[in-house]
Amino acid sequence: MGAFAADVQRVTVLGAGSWGTAFAKVLGDAGRDVTMWARRESVAEEIRGQHTNSAYLPGARLPERVTATSDAAAALEGAQAVVLGVPSQSLRANLTGWRSLLPREAILVSLAKGVELGTLKRMSEVIAELAEVPPEEIVVVSGPNLAREIAVGQPAAAVVACAEHDRAQAVQRATSNQYFRPYTNTDVVGCELGGACKNVIALSCGMAAGMGLGANTMATLITRGLAEMARLGAKLGADPLTFAGMAGLGDLVATCSSPLSRNRTFGERLGRGETLAQAQAAAGGQVAEGVASCSSIRELAQRVGADMPITEAMHRVCHEGLDPRQAGAELLGRSPKHEWR
Ligand SMILES: NC(=O)c1ccc[n+]([C@@H]2O[C@H](COP(=O)([O-])OP(=O)(O)OC[C@H]3O[C@@H](n4cnc5c(N)ncnc54)[C@H](O)[C@@H]3O)[C@@H](O)[C@H]2O)c1
Numbered sequence: 001m002g003a004f005a006a007d008v009q010r011v012t013v014l015g016a017g018s019w020g021t022a023f024a025k026v027l028g029d030a031g032r033d034v035t036m037w038a039r040r041e042s043v044a045e046e047i048r049g050q051h052t053n054s055a056y057l058p059g060a061r062l063p064e065r066v067t068a069t070s071d072a073a074a075a076l077e078g079a080q081a082v083v084l085g086v087p088s089q090s091l092r093a094n095l096t097g098w099r100s101l102l103p104r105e106a107i108l109v110s111l112a113k114g115v116e117l118g119t120l121k122r123m124s125e126v127i128a129e130l131a132e133v134p135p136e137e138i139v140v141v142s143g144p145n146l147a148r149e150i151a152v153g154q155p156a157a158a159v160v161a162c163a164e165h166d167r168a169q170a171v172q173r174a175t176s177n178q179y180f181r182p183y184t185n186t187d188v189v190g191c192e193l194g195g196a197c198k199n200v201i202a203l204s205c206g207m208a209a210g211m212g213l214g215a216n217t218m219a220t221l222i223t224r225g226l227a228e229m230a231r232l233g234a235k236l237g238a239d240p241l242t243f244a245g246m247a248g249l250g251d252l253v254a255t256c257s258s259p260l261s262r263n264r265t266f267g268e269r270l271g272r273g274e275t276l277a278q279a280q281a282a283a284g285g286q287v288a289e290g291v292a293s294c295s296s297i298r299e300l301a302q303r304v305g306a307d308m309p310i311t312e313a314m315h316r317v318c319h320e321g322l323d324p325r326q327a328g329a330e331l332l333g334r335s336p337k338h339e340w341r
C-alpha cells in the first residue's frame with residue numbers, strides 16, 4: 001500500500017476565481033471538506049454565507065461543506081492537500097507569501113496552466129522551488145475543464161498527474177464524483193506542457209474565428225498545434241502519448257472550440273481587428289494565460305530547439321504588433337515539409 005492510501009479529507013483551495021471555485025465544488029461533491037482562500041473578504045463572505053461566488057461563477061451553487069476565508073493562515077490550518085488555484089504568472093508572488101504556512105505533510109496540487117516568464121519554469125517547478133519539496137511530489141490537474149461547465153455539473157474528465165503515482169491516486173479519489181472523472185498519469189512534464197501550450201493554440205483558433213474562418217482552419221490549427229506541443233514535449237522528456245490524452249488533445253479541443261474560453265475569446269477579438277489593449281480591457285480582469293505563455297513557451301522552444309511556428313506567430317501578434325492576417329499568410333507560406341519529420 002502506498003503512503004497515501006488513506007483518504008485526503010481536508011482540502012484548502014488557494015484562489016477563489018473561476019477554476020478554484022469550480023474545483024472546490026468538485027471536491028465538495030466528492031465528499032471532501034474544503035476551505036477556500038479568497039483575496040477579497042466580500043467573496044469569502046458570500047461563499048461562506050450564501051454558497052455562491054457571483055463574481056466568478058454566476059449560477060453555480062457550492063456544497064455546504066465548502067467554506068471560505070480571506071485569511072490564508074486560517075485557510076491552511078490542518079490541510080491534508082493544498083490546491084493552488086491562482087494564475088500562472090502570479091503563482092510565485094502568491095506562494096512566496098504562503099510558503100511558511102503550508103502544512104508539512106500536505107499534498108500540493110497545481111491547477112495553473114502556464115510557463116513562467118523569465119525562469120521558463122513549469123508551475124510544478126515553481127511550486128517545488130518555493131515550497132522546498134522534491135518536484136516529484138507535486139500533483140498537477142489538467143484537462144478539458146472549462147470552469148463554468150463543471151460548476152453546473154456538466155460531465156467532464158481530467159488528468160491528475162504526479163511522478164509519485166500514489167499521490168495522484170489520492171487526489172483522484174478526492175475529486176471523483178458523479179460528473180467529474182479524473183484519470184491518473186505520471187507524466188507531469190507532458191501534462192503541464194499540454195495545458196500551457198493549448199492556451200496559445202486557442203488564441204490562434206480565436207483569431208481565425210474572428211477573421212470569419214471555418215472548421216477546416218480550426219482543425220488545421222488544432223492538429224498542427226498538437227504536433228508542435230508534442231515536439232516541445234519530446235525535447236523535454238514528455239511521453240508522446242500524453243498529448244493524445246486529456247491534457248493534450250482533450251484540452252485543445254475544448255479550449256479551441258468553446259466561446260467560454262478566455263484565450264479563444266481574446267484571440268477572436270484580435271482577429272476582428274481589436275488591439276491588444278482593447279482585447280485586454282474587454283476581458284475585464286480575466287486572464288488569458290496564452291498571452292504571456294506564448295512568449296515563455298517560444299523562448300523554451302528556442303532553448304531546446306523545438307520548431308513551434310504557431311506559438312512563434314502568436315508571440316509576434318501579441319507582442320510585436322504583427323497583423324493576424326499576415327501571421328496566417330506567413331504560416332501558410334512556410335516551406336513545404338513532411339507531416340511528421
Ligand atoms: N477558468 C477555467 O476554466 C480554468 C480551467 C482549468 C484551469 N484553469 C487554470 O487555473 C488557473 C486559475 O485560473 P482561474 O480561471 O481560476 O482565474 P481567475 O482569474 O478566475 O481567478 C484567479 C484567482 O486568483 C486570485 N489572485 C491572486 N493573486 C492574483 C494576481 N496577482 N492576479 C490575478 N489573480 C490573482 C484572484 O483573486 C482569483 O481568486 C489558471 O492558470 C488557469 O489557466 C482555469
Ligand SMILES: O=P(O)(O)OC[C@H](O)CO
Nearest residue numbers: 143144145146261262263
Ligand atoms: O478560459 P481558458 O481559455 O483559460 O481555458 C480554461 C481551461 O483551461 C479549459 O480547460
